[in-house]
Amino acid sequence: MPRTPLEPRFTVEYLSILDSDGNLDSALEPDLSASELKRLYRAMLLGRRLDERMVRLQRQGRIGTFAPIKGQEASQLGSVCTLRPTDWMVPSFRETAAMLWRGWPIEKLLMTFAGQLEGTQPAPDQHDLPITIPVATQLPHAVGLAYAAQYRGDDVVVMAYFGDGATSEGDFHEALNFAGVWHVPVVFVCQNNQWAISVPLKKQTHSRTIAQKALAYGLPGLQVDGNDVLAVYAASKEAVDRAREGGGPTLIECVTYRLGVHTTADDPTKYRSEEEVREWERKDPLTRFVEYLRKKNLLEEGLEQQVDAEIAAAVKRFEAMAPPDVLTMFDHAYAEKPPELLAQRDELAGRLRGPDDAGSAPEPPSSPPMRGQRKTSRWQN
Amino acid sequence: MAKLNMVKALNLALLQEMERDEDVVVIGEDVGVDGGVFRVTEDLHRKFGGKRVIDSPLAESAIIGTSVGMALYGLKPVCEIQFSGFAFQCFHQIENHAARYRMRTQGRFHCQMVVRMPYGGGVRALEHHSESEEQFYAHIPGLKMVIPSGPRNARGLLVGALRDPDPVIFFEHKALYHAAKEDVPDEIEALPLGRADVVRHGRDLTIIAYGAMVRVAREAADTLASEDGAECEVIDLLTVSPLDRETIVASVQKTGRALVVHEAPKSFGPGAEIAASIVEGAFLSLEAPIRRVTAYDVPFVGFARERATVPDVGRVLAAARETLAY
Ligand SMILES: Cc1ncc(C[n+]2csc(CCOP(=O)(O)OP(=O)(O)O)c2C)c(N)n1
Numbered sequence: 001m002p003r004t005p006l007e008p009r010f011t012v013e014y015l016s017i018l019d020s021d022g023n024l025d026s027a028l029e030p031d032l033s034a035s036e037l038k039r040l041y042r043a044m045l046l047g048r049r050l051d052e053r054m055v056r057l058q059r060q061g062r063i064g065t066f067a068p069i070k071g072q073e074a075s076q077l078g079s080v081c082t083l084r085p086t087d088w089m090v091p092s093f094r095e096t097a098a099m100l101w102r103g104w105p106i107e108k109l110l111m112t113f114a115g116q117l118e119g120t121q122p123a124p125d126q127h128d129l130p131i132t133i134p135v136a137t138q139l140p141h142a143v144g145l146a147y148a149a150q151y152r153g154d155d156v157v158v159m160a161y162f163g164d165g166a167t168s169e170g171d172f173h174e175a176l177n178f179a180g181v182w183h184v185p186v187v188f189v190c191q192n193n194q195w196a197i198s199v200p201l202k203k204q205t206h207s208r209t210i211a212q213k214a215l216a217y218g219l220p221g222l223q224v225d226g227n228d229v230l231a232v233y234a235a236s237k238e239a240v241d242r243a244r245e246g247g248g249p250t251l252i253e254c255v256t257y258r259l260g261v262h263t264t265a266d267d268p269t270k271y272r273s274e275e276e277v278r279e280w281e282r283k284d285p286l287t288r289f290v291e292y293l294r295k296k297n298l299l300e301e302g303l304e305q306q307v308d309a310e311i312a313a314a315v316k317r318f319e320a321m322a323p324p325d326v327l328t329m330f331d332h333a334y335a336e337k338p339p340e341l342l343a344q345r346d347e348l349a350g351r352l353r354g355p356d357d358a359g360s361a362p363e364p365p366s367s368p369p370m371r372g373q374r375k376t377s378r379w380q381n
Numbered sequence: 382m383a384k385l386n387m388v389k390a391l392n393l394a395l396l397q398e399m400e401r402d403e404d405v406v407v408i409g410e411d412v413g414v415d416g417g418v419f420r421v422t423e424d425l426h427r428k429f430g431g432k433r434v435i436d437s438p439l440a441e442s443a444i445i446g447t448s449v450g451m452a453l454y455g456l457k458p459v460c461e462i463q464f465s466g467f468a469f470q471c472f473h474q475i476e477n478h479a480a481r482y483r484m485r486t487q488g489r490f491h492c493q494m495v496v497r498m499p500y501g502g503g504v505r506a507l508e509h510h511s512e513s514e515e516q517f518y519a520h521i522p523g524l525k526m527v528i529p530s531g532p533r534n535a536r537g538l539l540v541g542a543l544r545d546p547d548p549v550i551f552f553e554h555k556a557l558y559h560a561a562k563e564d565v566p567d568e569i570e571a572l573p574l575g576r577a578d579v580v581r582h583g584r585d586l587t588i589i590a591y592g593a594m595v596r597v598a599r600e601a602a603d604t605l606a607s608e609d610g611a612e613c614e615v616i617d618l619l620t621v622s623p624l625d626r627e628t629i630v631a632s633v634q635k636t637g638r639a640l641v642v643h644e645a646p647k648s649f650g651p652g653a654e655i656a657a658s659i660v661e662g663a664f665l666s667l668e669a670p671i672r673r674v675t676a677y678d679v680p681f682v683g684f685a686r687e688r689a690t691v692p693d694v695g696r697v698l699a700a701a702r703e704t705l706a707y
């Protein structure tokens with residue numbers, strides 16, 4: 001018997017609308033209103049300025065380790081802006097710009113990176129998961145959310161974020177597979193920023209694109225210029241609309257670049273060249289969008305100062321907060337505290353009252369008293 | 382003899398064992414060109430090349446899974462899991478396979494491999510970067526669980542672990558990486574696994590600790606000596622599993638009182654096993670209930686609250702005084 005081809009050769013498309021030299025493919029230009037364009041730019045600028053501020057705050061020891069987003073603003077905002085507030089957003093840990101768009105207050109982001117759990121508490125009406133640090137583990141959650149929404153018959157789309165490195169984890173593949181089998185309304189947004197800490201994409205995967213990984217699971221995959229906010233928007237809109245109409249999941253690969261450090265604990269000079277960074281700085285997503293807006297006469301005077309003032313006010317509120325009450329650490333481990341946890345809470349409360357009081361509230365011995373045990377001859381015989 | 386911090390001491394162990402034994406290979410995320418996010422594998426990639434010092438794709442499961450395969454073939458992989466909080470992604474490979482191949486094949490195959498992981502808090506890090514999870518590994522038959530407390534024993538234990546024919550989980554406390562420098566001999570020094578070290582002698586109370594808690598225990602013991610006139614014996618476990626029960630029991634038979642300090646949460650932690658071993662081996666010597674000073678039974682609390690849950694000298698002192706006064 002001959003070998004017969006089962007699948008026709010697949011194609012993976014790359015979408016670019018506004019390139020780094022400012023050339024616009026007007027046939028593909030998305031239909032965004034002046035106010036939508038202005039809002040998008042403001043969000044990109046806020047993302048950029050807050051990012052720079054947070055790196056400085058970390059350097060000054062006012063927050064802990066932070067993962068900057070510089071260079072990835074278009075990937076995040078072009079995609080997240082296609083969601084409705086009732087849709088769900090599932091971030092990894094490098095989505096500050098997208099999280100701001102979704103209504104996370106700056107203070108909460110600061111609290112998160114200052115090691116305060118209050119920072120990861122979504123608002124009651126917010127359909128967002130908090131940041132997830134174990135790479136790729138949030139992706140099955142996104143599929144589960146989408147399944148549940150479909151199960152209930154809700155008009156909901158779920159958008160999940162992750163990096164290029166994340167595509168090596170089993171959870172990524174399992175999530176795509178489930179999403180395909182269940183045909184659920186989820187949009188996977190990969191921010192391919194070329195690096196997973198020190199590991200370049202070519203050591204991460206032998207595939208030519210990340211987008212094509214979708215095809216193995218029977219979903220559409222599209223690669224876009226992730227520094228082109230118009231292209232990311234167009235691709236995301238298409239995917240979100242399709243998901244909303246019952247057309248199932250999509251994988252979007254945003255080709256972008258991490259212009260900054262991996263985290264504030266990282267030294268990129270160990271693994272990548274200055275020239276490479278310079279090259280990508282020329283493709284900065286803000287620069288080309290500014291030019292685009294300038295041509296349309298949509299640039300607002302004093303926007304930078306406005307955004308900086310918003311950040312400064314939030315930092316001020318954050319720094320004015322009282323130090324966290326350590327006793328609340330017991331509050332959310334369980335719905336109801338088991339007896340042992342109550343005992344541990346009492347012990348800490350006793351310690352907090354000071355050395356004099358601490359002695360008066362000793363932890364009750366967890367085993368029965370054994371005083372004099374040694375003298376009990378019954379046991380010695 | 383050179384004065385080295387723990388990062389450099391571990392690096393020396395790897396370097397010398399790799400020079401000595403071609404079967405030793407290093408694999409993990411960012412262990413090559415970057416030299417590891419804590420620089421423990423610094424320069425090894427340059428010296429031994431990318432075939433022996435492998436920058437793997439981002440997948441803990443495959444790091445351990447492929448290492449099991451390499452070990453079955455006869456290599457001796459040293460895997461780095463970037464933070465112990467991400468080892469749940471490879472827990473099945475460790476438990477289902479690394480720990481069991483010797484048993485499953487009745488001795489025909491075994492996994493001589495070391496899985497290094499930074500663990501522990503106190504470094505102002507985010508969730509999954511500060512936890513202590515030694516109890517999970519200590520509970521698995523077929524595995525050894527090692528935790529050094531300083532540069533010199535870290536070096537010796539890593540060499541010991543590399544030469545041990547069984548799979549070893551090797552925890553490195555992040556707060557100890559740069560905490561102190563010690564004299565580390567130039568010539569290779571291998572410490573045997575499974576043996577605890579009595580780092581302070583005393584007759585009134587036995588304090589059992591490991592990793593970063595050893596310093597806390599010693600400081601508390603010094604204070605008790607100067608302020609209370611009580612002499613504590615401090616045991617540095619070095620190997621959590623298999624547990625050196627003999628050393629612990631012998632000490633408690635002498636002191637009659639015991640206190641265990643660890644950073645892992647209390648319930649079902651190593652302290653429980655240690656306390657049970659004391660009861661089994663030194664029951665008639667006990668003068669007071671065995672105490673445990675541990676982290677509380679809560680998930681990650683955020684580094685802003687971390688100091689309230691990780692045991693410190695004050696907490697050890699308070700518990701020790703109660704035990705002594707019992
Ligand atoms: C399961 C897991 N393994 C390792 C890490 C440590 N780590 C944090 S980020 C990162 C690289 C992630 O790369 P990528 O997915 O490309 O995202 P990026 O950081 O570039 O945004 C690694 C290895 C982690 N957080 N989770």
Ligand SMILES: [Mg+2]
Pocket residue numbers: 163164165191192193194195196197
């Ligand atoms: Mg990346």
